[in-house]
Structures are given as C-alpha cells and as structure tokens.
Amino acid sequence: SQQGEEDPQALSIQEGENATMNCSYKTSINNLQWYRQNSGRGLVHLILIRSNEREKHSGRLRVTLDTSKKSSSLLITASRAADTASYFCATDASRIKAAGNKLTFGGGTRVLVKP
Amino acid sequence: EAQVTQNPRYLITVTGKKLTVTCSQNMNHEYMSWYRQDPGLGLRQIYYSMNVEVTDKGDVPEGYKVSRKEKRNFPLILESPSPNQTSLYFCASSLSGTGKEPQHFGDGTRLSIL
Numbered sequence: 001s002q003q004g005e006e007d008p009q010a011l012s013i014q015e016g017e018n019a020t021m022n023c024s025y026k027t028s029i030n031n032l033q034w035y036r037q038n039s040g041r042g043l044v045h046l047i048l049i050r051s052n053e054r055e056k057h058s059g060r061l062r063v064t065l066d067t068s069k070k071s072s073s074l075l076i077t078a079s080r081a082a083d084t085a086s087y088f089c090a091t092d093a094s095r096i097k098a099a100g101n102k103l104t105f106g107g108g109t110r111v112l113v114k115p
Numbered sequence: 116e117a118q119v120t121q122n123p124r125y126l127i128t129v130t131g132k133k134l135t136v137t138c139s140q141n142m143n144h145e146y147m148s149w150y151r152q153d154p155g156l157g158l159r160q161i162y163y164s165m166n167v168e169v170t171d172k173g174d175v176p177e178g179y180k181v182s183r184k185e186k187r188n189f190p191l192i193l194e195s196p197s198p199n200q201t202s203l204y205f206c207a208s209s210l211s212g213t214g215k216e217p218q219h220f221g222d223g224t225r226l227s228i229l
Contacts, residue, residue, distance in 0.1 A: 033217060042119070042205055043158075045217035088157065102173070103218065105150075105158040 021109040023089030121221035138206030146212040147189040
C-alpha cells in the first residue's frame with residue numbers, strides 16, 4: 001500500500017472558500033512535500049516541511065505536520081479557479097543515503113474550484 | 116528557463132517494439148528519477164540515478180532500463196513493451212539525492228501499448 005494517502009479523494013468548493021486536504025503515512029519520515037498537478041501536466045512542488053517542523057506557510061498555503069499521528073494537512077485559503085488541480089503529498093522516508101531522494105507519493109486529492 | 120524536458124509527449128505503439136523516452140534537464144542536477152502514474156495508484160518510482168553512471172531500481176523496475184551517460188540526460192528504455200506498461204510517465208530531477216530539496220518534473224509522456 002502507499003506510504004502517503006490523501007483524504008478526501010475529491011473536493012469541490014466555491015471560489016473564495018478554503019480547501020483542506022489531509023495526508024496520512026505509515027513510517028517515520030525525513031520530510032513531507034506537497035505537489036500540485038494540473039490536468040495533463042507535470043507535478044509542481046508547493047512546499048516542503050521537515051520532520052522537526054510543525055507548520056509552514058507559503059502565500060495562501062498552510063501546511064501542518066503531526067508526526068505523532070503520522071499526518072499532514074494542506075490548507076489553501078481564499079481559493080481561486082486557478083487552484084483547480086490534483087494535490088499530492090510525498091514522503092521522504094529513506095534511511096540510507098544510497099536510496100537518494102526517494103519520494104513516495106499518495107493517490108492525490110482532486111480539487112475543483114468553481115467560479 | 117530551468118526545466119525538465121521529456122520526449123515524446125504522446126506515443127502509441129505496439130507490443131514488442133522497442134522504444135525510448137528521453138529526459139533532459141538543464142539545471143545541473145545530480146539526481147534524476149522516472150515515475151509512472153496510474154489511476155488509483157499515484158506515482159510509483161521506476162528507476163533513479165544519483166549521478167552519472169550510477170543508477171538503481173525503484174519500486175517497479177520490471178520491463179524497463181535506464182542509462183545515465185551524461186549528467187543532463189536520463190532516458191527510459193522499454194526493450195519489449197507490453198500493454199501493462201501503458202501509463203503516464205514522468206521524469207524528475209533534483210539538485211542532489213539528499214532528500215532535502217524538491218523534485219522538478221517534466222510534463223509527462225503518455226504511452227499507449229497496443
């Protein structure tokens with residue numbers, strides 16, 4: 001099964017509302033990253049939060065990390081139609097340097113922001 | 116512009132016909148990786164490379180080969196493609212393989228194996 005699993009699988013909101021999605025994982029991590037994927041395009045990195053951090057902000061994005069619960073959340077405030085995309089969490093749990101920058105991705109949350 | 120470039124973007128081919136998907140990055144990144152994305156399964160790593168001439172298997176390497184002869188290029192080779200390799204493929208790179216920085220993704224290659 002996947003290391004990171006997002007919830008919900010899909011989310012539909014009105015422009016201006018906030019969107020919250022969650023990610024749960026199974027093993028201890030070095031860091032957790034969130035990515036956005038627009039339809040038919042590659043993934044774009046949004047934010048990285050390290051295992052010793054609890055909260056991080058970037059513009060309208062707010063990410064929290066609770067390592068005791070092995071979960072993270074991504075909040076998009078004041079959503080816009082352009083935020084319509086799939087959002088993925090990815091965890092780095094590699095224990096050996098030779099494993100490199102191995103990220104394990106969840107299945108994603110599809111977000112639809114209606115104008 | 117810093118980017119990861121994959122070619123082709125779309126390919127329809129037949130079982131058993133060897134194909135190569137190219138990947139090139141212009142950021143002087145050491146680490147490069149290939150993923151496949153399938154509905155309900157997220158992204159799964161196929162192969163990765165820590166540097167030139169250093170490659171290793173990811174989670175789903177069967178049926179694929181890679182090479183890293185130059186730092187900027189990391190082609191994915193399907194020697195004898197089969198229908199179960201129909202998928203959306205992404206190449207990604209990062210500055211190093213330390214896991215402390217984000218990965219940059221190409222726009223993807225959609226492969227259909229008939």
